[in-house]
Amino acid sequence: MMYEAQIAGIGDAVPGAGPMNAMMRRIQPRFMTELRERRGRITAGLHGVADLEFVNGGGTGSLEATRADPVVTEMTAGSGLFAGRLFDGYRAFTPAPAAAxxxxxxxxxxxxxxxxxxxxxxxxxxxxxxxxxxxxxxxxxxxxxxxxxxxxxxxxxxxxxxxxxxxxxxxxxxxxxxxxxxxxxxxxxxxxxxxxxxxxxxxxxxxxxxxxxxxxxxxxxxxxxxxxxxxxxxxxxxxxxxxxxxxxxxxxxxx
Structure with a gap:
């Protein structure tokens, strides 16, 4: 089970955070490339000692990127299921408010x-x-x-x-x-x-x-x-x- 905290928990379109948004848009794709390579090596190594039933990845803010990883068999969205206002600050998706x-x-x-x-x-x-x-x-x-x-x-x-x-x-x-x-x-x-x-x-x-x-x-x-x-x-x-x-x-x- 792997959580992409650098992407899932940090928005790239946060109001009033222009410099941070620009930095996140630049470095988050690099993070994901590195994480995809590392997850592939970890999964391959574990397959050598056990049969994996699933490989879990995600976090609400990174689902769009995680789904492109071929080794991931399932994804997890936690807080985003109720679409809290924190997730308004992401370019990749537009959450619909689901709780109050x-x-x-x-x-x-x-x-x-x-x-x-x-x-x-x-x-x-x-x-x-x-x-x-x-x-x-x-x-x-x-x-x-x-x-x-x-x-x-x-x-x-x-x-x-x-x-x-x-x-x-x-x-x-x-x-x-x-x-x-x-x-x-x-x-x-x-x-x-x-x-x-x-x-x-x-x-x-x-x-x-x-x-x-x-x-x-x-x-x-x-x-x-x-x-x-x-x-x-x-x-x-x-x-x-x-x-x-x-x-x-x-x-x-x-x-």
Whole structure:
């Protein structure tokens, strides 16, 4: 089992990282050439002492390159299965947001600020804005630079805060899949259409049922699909039919 960390975990189209992107685009193909040669030698050597049932490779960010390696029999995508925002920074593919979680508004300290309870689900790796959750619905919300996403509370600023009241939910998109998996006990599948199942993650924490996390006027999770409860970031202009936030389109490759 082999993981191409130099490619799988480092994007080459990260917003605001022009020099690093240019460097990654230059050196990552060289990395892959070297890894393909090394993996071939390792596999050949192991075949001399045992019959290999599989040769595993990958990582979400390197699937496009790994599939071209003739010795690889299967590939692995971890965090990318839920298409965290970290994977928006890759040229090779365009992930469709596939999961979201929600936190309740508990305070309105100012007209353009709404504070939710919790929110500090930070991804592993070098600390920075790209490792924080991203508020995606209602639209028009952003983290405060000097506050960020906090373990106890997360203040959000923007035009989208004006209509929020205590008890309303703000939906977030995760950076990687590890941080929501550490905090929740279950994933709920939402079906906006009979032929298009999508994953939606609700903040069903330990010892808390979904009932505790819903407003009284919200439908059961299993019935969210046909309801007009919010607009997905993938929906485009206002006025289109609303769907649960962060339920995205099918992924498409640009490689």
């Amino acid at each position: 979680y929600a936190f309740d508004v508990v305070r309105r300290p100012a007209p353009q600020i709404a504070t939710v309870l919790g929110g500090g689900w930070i991804a592993s790796g070098p600390p920075g804005p790209g490792r924080s959750p991203q508020p995606v619905w209602p639209q028009g919300l952003r983290l405060l630079p000097r506050e960020g996403a906090g373990e106890v509370q997360t203040p959000l600023r923007g035009a989208g805060a004006a209509a929020l009241r205590a008890g309303d939910r703000v939906w977030f998109r995760h950076a990687k899949s590890g941080e929501p998996a550490e905090h929740v006990t279950r994933y709920h599948v939402v079906k906006p259409g009979a032929s298009s199942p999508n994953c939606l993650l609700t903040a069903a924490r330990e010892r808390r049922s979904c009932e505790h996390l819903r407003r009284k006027d919200c439908p059961p999770v299993a019935e969210l699909g046909p309801q007009r409860i919010g607009r997905s970031p993938a929906d485009g202009a206002a006025g289109q039919r609303r769907r649960p936030a962060a339920v995205g389109r099918r992924g498409r490759s640009r490689g």
